[in-house]
Amino acid sequence: MIQFEHVSKHYDEGYDALKDVSFTLNTGELAFLTGHSGAGKSTLLKLVMLMEQPTAGHIQVGDQVLGKLSRHDIPFLRRSIGVVFQNHQLLFDRSVFENVALPLQICGYSPADAARRVRAALDKVGLLNREKMNPRALSSGEQQRVGIARAIVHKPKVLLADEPTGNLDPQLSEEIMRLFEQFNRVGTTVLIASHDLSLIRSMRHRMLTLKSGRLIADG
Amino acid sequence: MDKKRGAERVQPSRTTTVTPQPTSKRGAEQHKVDLKGHSESWMRNHMAVGKNALTKLLGTPIATVMTVAVLAIALTLPGFLFTVLSNVQNLTQGWEGEARLSLYLETSLTDEDADRFSRTLLLRDDIAAIDFISRSQGMLEFKKYSGFGDILDAMNDNPLPAVVVLLPKSRLVADLGIMRAGLQALPEVNEAVLDLEWLQRLDAMLAVAKRAVFVLGVLLGLAVLLVIGNTIKMEIESRRDEIVVSKLVGATDAWVRRPFLYTGVWYGLLGALCAWLIVQVAWLMLETPAQELAQLYRSQFQLSGLGFSGSALLLFMSVLLGWLGAWIAVRRHLREIEPS
Ligand SMILES: Nc1ncnc2c1ncn2[C@@H]1O[C@H](COP(=O)(O)OP(=O)(O)O)[C@@H](O)[C@H]1O
Ligand SMILES: [Mg+2]
Numbered sequence: 001m002i003q004f005e006h007v008s009k010h011y012d013e014g015y016d017a018l019k020d021v022s023f024t025l026n027t028g029e030l031a032f033l034t035g036h037s038g039a040g041k042s043t044l045l046k047l048v049m050l051m052e053q054p055t056a057g058h059i060q061v062g063d064q065v066l067g068k069l070s071r072h073d074i075p076f077l078r079r080s081i082g083v084v085f086q087n088h089q090l091l092f093d094r095s096v097f098e099n100v101a102l103p104l105q106i107c108g109y110s111p112a113d114a115a116r117r118v119r120a121a122l123d124k125v126g127l128l129n130r131e132k133m134n135p136r137a138l139s140s141g142e143q144q145r146v147g148i149a150r151a152i153v154h155k156p157k158v159l160l161a162d163e164p165t166g167n168l169d170p171q172l173s174e175e176i177m178r179l180f181e182q183f184n185r186v187g188t189t190v191l192i193a194s195h196d197l198s199l200i201r202s203m204r205h206r207m208l209t210l211k212s213g214r215l216i217a218d219g
Numbered sequence: 220m221d222k223k224r225g226a227e228r229v230q231p232s233r234t235t236t237v238t239p240q241p242t243s244k245r246g247a248e249q250h251k252v253d254l255k256g257h258s259e260s261w262m263r264n265h266m267a268v269g270k271n272a273l274t275k276l277l278g279t280p281i282a283t284v285m286t287v288a289v290l291a292i293a294l295t296l297p298g299f300l301f302t303v304l305s306n307v308q309n310l311t312q313g314w315e316g317e318a319r320l321s322l323y324l325e326t327s328l329t330d331e332d333a334d335r336f337s338r339t340l341l342l343r344d345d346i347a348a349i350d351f352i353s354r355s356q357g358m359l360e361f362k363k364y365s366g367f368g369d370i371l372d373a374m375n376d377n378p379l380p381a382v383v384v385l386l387p388k389s390r391l392v393a394d395l396g397i398m399r400a401g402l403q404a405l406p407e408v409n410e411a412v413l414d415l416e417w418l419q420r421l422d423a424m425l426a427v428a429k430r431a432v433f434v435l436g437v438l439l440g441l442a443v444l445l446v447i448g449n450t451i452k453m454e455i456e457s458r459r460d461e462i463v464v465s466k467l468v469g470a471t472d473a474w475v476r477r478p479f480l481y482t483g484v485w486y487g488l489l490g491a492l493c494a495w496l497i498v499q500v501a502w503l504m505l506e507t508p509a510q511e512l513a514q515l516y517r518s519q520f521q522l523s524g525l526g527f528s529g530s531a532l533l534l535f536m537s538v539l540l541g542w543l544g545a546w547i548a549v550r551r552h553l554r555e556i557e558p559s
Contacts, residue, residue, distance in 0.1 A: 010323065046559070049558075051557070051559055058522070075469045075471045075472075075474075076469065077464070078466075078469035081467035083467060083468075091460060091461055093461075102464065102465065102468060103468040103469065105472045106468060106469055106471075106474055108257070108260035108264065109260070110259075111263075150468070
């Protein structure tokens with residue numbers, strides 16, 4: 001589902017964020033992406049989302065070769081991927097419901113259909129009774145779960161998460177990770193960047209380890 | 220795996236064959252979609268976005284009123300001057316109706332020839348009526364009114380030419396000028412004189428004034444463009460998060476642009492409505508004094524406001540400028556906002 005072939009990324013102002021990274025993530029697989037801060041985890045996820053272009057190498061997502069996509073095609077690629085990013089969070093000028101409904105509006109679902117799917121997504125993350133609230137009024141764990149609901153509401157084939165447990169306590173972190181496992185169980189391909197080693201070791205999934213932009217361990 | 224160009228569209232409208240993935244588990248349920256739903260959802264999105272944009276504007280009434288007031292002033296000025304000009308033109312068109320052309324015929328023509336010539340003029344379809352004054356007739360009248368009869372009697376020859384006074388059908392100064400030149404060129408005519416040179420001058424002045432109003436209109440139109448462009452630019456800046464998140468979950472450029480374009484159109488529409496109201500009220504206030512004035516001169520002249528076509532033009536131009544201003548702002552600033 002996600003395939004990297006000799007991918008490198010060099011930022012204009014800085015040194016190489018990724019060096020010759022190759023791996024394949026099969027459909028329906030769940031893997032963790034780990035490494036120290038600055039190892040290149042976020043960069044790798046951004047390449048998948050086409051938020052950045054690789055300096056060298058090929059990336060394939062599903063049957064799309066990313067290097068061949070035009071600017072016009074990017075939105076449609078992104079619709080097949082759900083993302084949970086730490087810094088691209090919720091919009092505080094609207095309710096939880098409207099936050100989660102945004103991807104569906106963009107894809108053009110009818111309001112009735114969208115409402116049904118939003119409730120299903122909120123139900124999955126256990127926040128059905130919070131739909132009318134402003135996300136500002138929620139705890140950080142709940143906010144993160146709203147972000148996850150937004151990422152999976154349109155049933156993407158791929159789910160990416162960048163430090164989804166960043167500032168949550170261990171118990172909440174585990175709950176969030178279990179949620180990802182749950183989505184993976186129904187067939188979604190999941191890739192989670194996290195430096196919370198103790199937690200992800202305990203979960204016994206594939207681990208891709210980056211160090212200074214190189215993939216040093218896979219297994 | 221078949222490699223096709225272009226990302227697979229997963230929006231509900233354009234159905235694409237979802238290539239079955241080689242998977243042991245059941246793939247995430249894909250959405251079934253129909254083609255008819257596309258235009259429907261497109262329409263729905265436009266309606267919702269348009270309504271939303273208006274709601275947002277009305278939700279910040281003070282800022283909106285300020286912007287709309289600036290737009291209204293910029294639109295009122297050319298709108299008002301334009302109607303002033305068209306009224307002045309209406310008025311002078313009434314005067315042009317009095318235009319007369321006098322043809323002084325060659326003195327070598329006999330009265331019979333001159334009479335025949337004047338009759339041929341009647342056949343022309345650009346002349347409504349003629350009045351022929353023969354040389355002898357002219358002499359009689361001159362003697363009667365001037366009191367120089369004795370002097371004229373002493374002369375052997377009648378020095379006065381025959382005169383044809385004609386009433387042209389056209390009331391336009393430009394037409395009259397051309398007609399005069401044409402008649403002047405006839406061999407029988409010594410001199411053709413249009414009595415209304417001053418009207419021509421007025422017409423030329425009106426042309427200059429029209430040009431000035433046009434230039435002013437263009438400048439103020441540019442101002443409208445700038446005001447709306449700047450307002451939209453600030454709006455884009457304040458909605459940066461929303462834009463970033465939308466792009467991240469797969470919004471197309473058109474989708475991101477849409478609310479701002481609608482905001483521009485609403486500004487244009489509101490500005491035009493205010494300007495229209497101001498112009499109409501101004502003319503309403505001028506109507507009574509103008510009518511009294513017209514009555515003093517026994518004139519049929521009636522003030523007219525913007526009228527239907529003027530109002531339509533004002534509305535159309537303003538909405539167009541609103542849309543264009545927003546479009547320029549969006550073009551310049553939206554691409555810079557990308558998730559990173
Ligand atoms: N936009 C950028 N411009 C320049 N350098 C960047 C940019 N983003 C990340 N980097 C650099 O690339 C390296 C990898 O960063 P990142 O992918 O964010 O690592 P991680 O997510 O593992 O902490 C770091 O050295 C970082 O400074
Ligand atoms: Mg990071």
